[in-house]
Amino acid sequence: MEIGLIGFGKTGKAVASVLLQNKKITLKWVMKRSSTLENRTTAEYLGIDSNETGKIYSSETTPIAELLDKQPVDVIIDFSSASGIYSYGEEASIRKIKIISAISHYSNKEKEFLKSLSKLTTVFWSPNITLGVNYLLFASKFLKKIAPWVDIEIIEEHFKGKDGVSGTALKIAETLDLEENDINSVRAGGIVGKHEVVFGFPFQTVRLIHESISREAFGSGVVFVAENLKDKEEGLYNFEDILSPYFVA
Missing domain, CATH: 3.30.360.10 (Dihydrodipicolinate Reductase; domain 2)
Known part of the structure; x- marks a missing residue:
């Protein structure tokens, strides 16, 4: 499974470290707002022994549409900000790329936008993804x-x-x-x-x-969600949708 990560703050870095160490997942790229760290490889920056070559890109210099065309992914994971969904949502949905949002707070406007995107692709949102x-x-x-x-x-x-x-x-x-x-x-x-x-x-x-105990817990949650979304069709999902089948006797 090839993944793109939006957001590279403290939590984003912790999530990236978990993804890099999971052999079933390829962290293809990271997109962050500023140009600091641009073109460095994620594994090298985090000091992780990994063969993954996922580079760090900046939205200031690389349009998301260009990145998605040149380096397509199966899933985008968002740990940026409430407004981040507008920077990639439409481009991801028209390419049928699954979206996993771990943003804590969305206004009704963003929630409605997620619903509109879910008509074209698989969208998952949880304010806490652990x-x-x-x-x-x-x-x-x-x-x-x-x-x-x-x-x-x-x-x-x-x-x-x-x-x-x-x-x-x-x-x-x-x-x-x-x-x-x-x-x-x-x-x-x-x-x-x-x-x-x-x-x-x-x-x-x-x-x-x-x-x-540590922010890596969010990375483990992301992996769990991504694996359980593999066969999901278009629609807006939450954790209850994913966990419910496990509680069926």
């Missing part, structure tokens, strides 16, 4: 179904300086029919990401916790 968080979502949903009257609080912890409420926490709240004010946010040090769902029963408490 497998563990999405397992937590599944477990939380089933527990509330068993006890719909239970008290629920969400606690999300992230690194100091992270703006806004975690997109993952908002997704958990949405799944459990809770409001944003049911989310308690903590910002301290270099916490990668921790989400906890507290179920308050009479005389007992159940806590479901997921913690990302």
Whole structure:
């Protein structure tokens, strides 16, 4: 499977390192905004012993259409920004390239754009692409179904300086029919990401916790999603679509 990566910040670099070390995947190229690192190979820059020759390109000097024509890929993975989808979405969709977006926050405008792209190609979006968080979502949903009257609080912890409420926490709240004010946010040090769902029963408490130890967890999630999207037709998918078959007895 040949992959192109959009976005090369801290998380993008961690994802690239996981992809480079997976023998079933070829990281064909990385596209970033600025021209810094342009034309360097990803493996060499990250100090990874890999035969992959995927180069780093800049959107300032290389049009995405030109890159997709010269170096076509099966899947584009997006770890850039909420507006990044506009830079490649149409060009990818008309070429039937699958899109995996791991952007935390999208406005309704971007969500509608994803829907329009999904009419032409396979599109996947999850505000948190780690497998563990999405397992937590599944477990939380089933527990509330068993006890719909239970008290629920969400606690999300992230690194100091992270703006806004975690997109993952908002997704958990949405799944459990809770409001944003049911989310308690903590910002301290270099916490990668921790989400906890507290179920308050009479005389007992159940806590479901997921913690990302390193950003490589996002890379493992990307690989899982990409492998499960191989045979998916056009449409807009989320983690529930991918995980549901695993829960069928």
